[in-house]
Amino acid sequence: MKFINALLVTASLTHAHPKPHKSDRALYFLDSDPQGASVVSISIAEDGSFGQPRRTSTGGRGLISSNVNGTVTMDPLFSQGSIVVSGNRLFTVNAGSNTLAAFHIPKENPARPVLLGEPVDTVGTVPNTVAYSRKNKIACVANTGTKPGVQCFTVSDCDGLKPQGSLKPLPVFGQTSPPTGPPNTVSNILFNPSETALFVTIKGNGMENGFVYAYKVEDGRVSEEAVKSQPNNLPVAFGMSFISDASAVVSTPAYGAAFVSITHDLTVLTKTNITVPKQMATCWTATSAGSSSVYLLDAAVPDVTALNAKNMAIGRTLPGYTAGKGNFDAIISGSKIYVLQAAPAIAVFDLQHNSYGPKVIDLSGLGNRAPWTGMAVY
Secondary structure (H helix, E strand, O other), rough: OOOHHHHHHHHHHHHHOOOOOOOOOOEEEOOOOOOOOOOEEEHHHOOOOOOEEEEEEEOOOOOOOEEEEOOOOOOOOOOOOEEEEEEOOEEEEEEEOOEEEEEEOOOOOOOOOOOOOEEEEEEOEEEEEEEOOOOOEEEEEEEOOOOOOEEEEEEEEOOOEEEEEEEEOOOOOOOOOOOOOOOOOEEEEEEEEOOOOOOEEEOOOOOOOOOEEEEEEOOOEEEEOOEEEEEOOOOOOOOOOEEOOOOEEEEEEEOOEEEEEEOOOEEEEEEEEEOOOOOOOEEEEOOOOOEEEEEEEEOOOEEEEEOOOOOOEEEEEOOOHHHHHOOOEEEEEOOEEEEOOOOOOOEEOOOHHHHOOEEEEOOOOOOOOEEEEEEEEE
């Protein structure tokens, strides 16, 4: 009933407070602030202009991880996919509270997502990446803390989020709280295009090959047992983007990315390694349904590398926003790719018109950059 009540409140607010100008799209990222996490929303007007960022509480605490030098100053969860949007649903993680939050996105006011009920326990610790299957109405999170593993939930307007199955263990060993990484942490959880399988990338120890765990999805349930792969020459497996059910790209800060194949039994095998010239830390990937390109984002390089999925090679390089100092999480919508920067900004690239530039959303007035992570669009 909490979900239904929240939806009714959303509808009444939308009609009571109509927007002065049409804005039916929005960008989102997560501010994983340990004092109180929030979804940061930025409206996108019909003319492509952006509104002022606004925060919506996630109902929990965030977390900032550590590396060998102490608390990190960016990429707080060492992950891709910490916030996702599908239809009018938004999901994100409260890494410091070990909970998953679900939101409804009002169609007429998408920059004001509405928290649906209370966030739910992820059973493990430090959830850092989330996936949603609209077909199966299942949300799954991967935990990367001292109690690592995958936990899935059924999703309904009537009952909210209900645990499905038990916590499925992942190869993350002897973690600290907050986690220390990036090695030995979970990277990304996502469904394949047909939503018949769930995949998780795990970095491994940084010297040996990373892991890809895959779970069959049958009759609306995620298998309790994983098909476990360690694709050859793929250390620190990070972001994953599917080209088809049988093919994907997995990024690695070791050299760039690898094209991988997925067999019928969900085994993942390396097909081609792609070394990106002058790369420093290629961690994130982005693509869109039906696209023949996969984009690689490097935390220390402003330019964006586009891979051609047809010939499994580098297709082109998009000149980046130099003052942004590097690219993090990204999302594609239409002809635009929106990229969270190392600096407090979002760079917007037009994938069809190089002369567009990147345009920049300046977020320097939004506070501490360190907890920002993820990127989603409605």
